[in-house]
Amino acid sequence: xxxxxxxxxxxxxxxxxxxxxxxxxxxxxxxxxxxxxxxxxxxxxxxxxxxxxxxxxxxxxxxxxxxxxxxxxxxxxxxxxxxxxxxxxxxxxxxxxxxxxxxxxxxxxxxxxxxxxxxxxxxxxxxxxxxxxxxxxxxxxxxxxxxxxxxxxxxxxxxxxxxxxxxxxxxxxxxxxxxxxxxxxxxxxxxxxxxxxxxxxxxxxxxxxxxxxxxxxxxxxxxxxxxxxxxxxxxxxxxxxxxxxxxxxxxxxxxxxxxxxxxxxxxxxxxxxxxxxxxxxxxxxxxxxxxxxxxxxxxxxxxxxxxxxxxxxxxxxxxxxxxxxxxxxxxxxxxxxxxxxxxxxxxxxxxxxxxxxxxxxxxxxxxxxxx
Ligand code: CA
Numbered sequence: 001x002x003x004x005x006x007x008x009x010x011x012x013x014x015x016x017x018x019x020x021x022x023x024x025x026x027x028x029x030x031x032x033x034x035x036x037x038x039x040x041x042x043x044x045x046x047x048x049x050x051x052x053x054x055x056x057x058x059x060x061x062x063x064x065x066x067x068x069x070x071x072x073x074x075x076x077x078x079x080x081x082x083x084x085x086x087x088x089x090x091x092x093x094x095x096x097x098x099x100x101x102x103x104x105x106x107x108x109x110x111x112x113x114x115x116x117x118x119x120x121x122x123x124x125x126x127x128x129x130x131x132x133x134x135x136x137x138x139x140x141x142x143x144x145x146x147x148x149x150x151x152x153x154x155x156x157x158x159x160x161x162x163x164x165x166x167x168x169x170x171x172x173x174x175x176x177x178x179x180x181x182x183x184x185x186x187x188x189x190x191x192x193x194x195x196x197x198x199x200x201x202x203x204x205x206x207x208x209x210x211x212x213x214x215x216x217x218x219x220x221x222x223x224x225x226x227x228x229x230x231x232x233x234x235x236x237x238x239x240x241x242x243x244x245x246x247x248x249x250x251x252x253x254x255x256x257x258x259x260x261x262x263x264x265x266x267x268x269x270x271x272x273x274x275x276x277x278x279x280x281x282x283x284x285x286x287x288x289x290x291x292x293x294x295x296x297x298x299x300x301x302x303x304x305x306x307x308x309x310x311x312x313x314x315x316x317x318x319x320x321x322x323x324x325x326x327x328x329x330x331x332x333x334x335x336x337x338x339x340x341x342x343x344x345x346x347x348x349x350x351x352x353x354x355x356x357x358x359x360x361x362x363x364x365x366x367x368x369x370x371x
Contacts, residue, residue: 111160190214197334
């Protein structure tokens with residue numbers, strides 16, 4: 001048995017471990033390195049994780065809590081993560097700054113909220129008429145997306161990791177019927193990111209509001225419509241109480257990926273094994289959230305319809321066609337913001353074309369066949 005393994009299996013303390021490692025060293029052995037490694041294995045870290053969601057909000061808020069539990073357990077308490085809801089340590093839309101400056105070591109949010117910092121960030125949540133959850137995860141993990149994302153966040157001292165996916169969202173809650181493109185004119189709607197820009201070109205007024213302010217804004221008439229996530233989350237906010245019509249599909253967010261943001265110097269201070277734990281836990285949560293939404297969204301939709309009498313309806317095809325034309329315009333224009341955004345867009349666009357062709361004969365063909 002190797003000495004290091006023996007040390008671990010015996011659960012020896014730092015001093016005893018270092019002594020044993022020193023005693024076992026031969027000429028090739030780096031005593032100082034071994035002592036350092038043993039000391040690091042005993043060192044513990046306490047991290048703060050700030051989020052853009054109400055504390056423990058279903059799905060979005062419980063994902064970082066699960067992440068924290070997982071990291072705590074896998075590291076045997078050497079890395080403990082304390083999760084803060086929106087406004088507890090910093091406001092919902094200051095998560096990025098807090099992590100960038102090191103006020104918190106980690107954040108959980110959506111990249112598209114940071115379009116004012118860097119336009120390229122918008123490609124890392126969801127793009128109108130863009131990738132589904134499955135496709136997004138493919139692009140990030142195997143299609144070059146992760147490397148580009150790290151490049152986009154590098155000037156901010158932030159390391160990003162996928163942090164969950166809601167799947168295809170709903171089109172949103174409206175206080176009037178949308179029967180034609182003209183009905184979007186003058187519509188004041190809470191819709192962030194590129195979807196908001198598309199609405200603007202269709203004649204509407206997009207508003208960005210954190211989740212916690214949506215219900216009241218809709219209730220007081222400050223906004224006429226809102227998108228949020230999907231049945232599971234929209235039910236939790238009680239949006240059916242303040243809007244009449246629930247439209248689908250969420251053309252603007254076909255597979256919204258959340259993000260974990262990590263302060264880079266804080267990450268680099270962790271020993272390698274704790275870094276690996278953070279990476280693996282983030283990846284597990286990314287899949288876990290999608291699985292949860294897949295299961296709970298349809299149950300919540302049944303409840304909205306049957307218990308609360310919600311009017312669920314599809315956007316008319318000509319409205320979707322118009323939104324698609326405008327979306328392509330907006331996304332192409334955003335891609336010209338700077339060289340890096342262009343590079344991200346090219347990668348994203350190529351991946352979408354390839355995966356779309358494949359999914360026509362796989363996912364899409366199968367779902368059509370099953371129906
Ligand atoms: Ca949304």
